[in-house]
Amino acid sequence: MNDRARVLVxxxxxxxxxxxxxxxxxxxxxxxxxxxxxxxxxxLYSTPxxxxxxxxxxxxxxxxxxxxxxxxxxxxxxxxxxxxxxELEKVRGLTAGADDYVAKPFxxxxxxxxxxALLRRSGGKAEVVEAxxxxxxxxxxxxxxxxxxxxxxxxxxxxxxxxxxxxxxxNQVLSRDQLLxxxxxxxxxxxxxxVKLYVGYLRKKLVPDEPDxxxxxxxxxxxxxxxxx
Numbered sequence: 001m002n003d004r005a006r007v008l009v010x011x012x013x014x015x016x017x018x019x020x021x022x023x024x025x026x027x028x029x030x031x032x033x034x035x036x037x038x039x040x041x042x043x044l045y046s047t048p049x050x051x052x053x054x055x056x057x058x059x060x061x062x063x064x065x066x067x068x069x070x071x072x073x074x075x076x077x078x079x080x081x082x083x084x085x086x087e088l089e090k091v092r093g094l095t096a097g098a099d100d101y102v103a104k105p106f107x108x109x110x111x112x113x114x115x116x117a118l119l120r121r122s123g124g125k126a127e128v129v130e131a132x133x134x135x136x137x138x139x140x141x142x143x144x145x146x147x148x149x150x151x152x153x154x155x156x157x158x159x160x161x162x163x164x165x166x167x168x169x170x171n172q173v174l175s176r177d178q179l180l181x182x183x184x185x186x187x188x189x190x191x192x193x194x195v196k197l198y199v200g201y202l203r204k205k206l207v208p209d210e211p212d213x214x215x216x217x218x219x220x221x222x223x224x225x226x227x228x229x
């Protein structure tokens with residue numbers, strides 16, 4: 001069924017990585033490993049997997065930070081592992097862009113079933129977005145580098161996600177609720193005023209002297225539209 005789909009296992013515990021490798025390889029998956037978030041991102045970029053199994057608790061760059069960077073690059077399914085079973089922890093992972101959540105210690109057959117279910121839903125294919133460019137802006141997703149007419153633009157993580165949502169849906173009107181879902185991951189738990197506020201921040205970052213000249217139009221009563229030149 002999986003045609004030796006590639007799974008990237010990200011965990012700082014070598015025993016967990018070994019356990020998952022043996023389990024997945026017996027189920028006919030190809031397995032890549034990463035002991036930390038930074039290595040995981042390099043693996044994701046060089047050899048895109050069909051699915052990522054990502055531990056929450058890792059030093060330096062934890063699972064949530066790694067997930068945020070993964071979502072900048074790819075829509076690959078992500079199954080998160082955690083030693084915490086509190087509902088808020090699960091909600092945090094899912095709203096951050098995880099596709100499923102399994103608590104340690106996990107049942108081997110349950111984990112395999114969840115992996116296979118995610119691959120069925122995704123079709124086992126996930127492209128890595130490397131860069132975007134039009135006549136106005138250039139985005140290097142791997143480096144999180146944004147330039148406007150060769151001028152480097154420093155964006156916060158939220159502003160970067162907002163710009164990405166716009167350029168990945170050019171010339172389309174995105175409603176407030178759509179932007180809350182795409183950028184904040186929650187159309188209900190965040191005030192809609194945040195969209196207006198951050199669109200204003202983004203316009204000013206892109207064109208400091210004349211924010212209204214940024215190619216993000218307000219479509220009154222509907223939402224916002226990025227006009228690709």
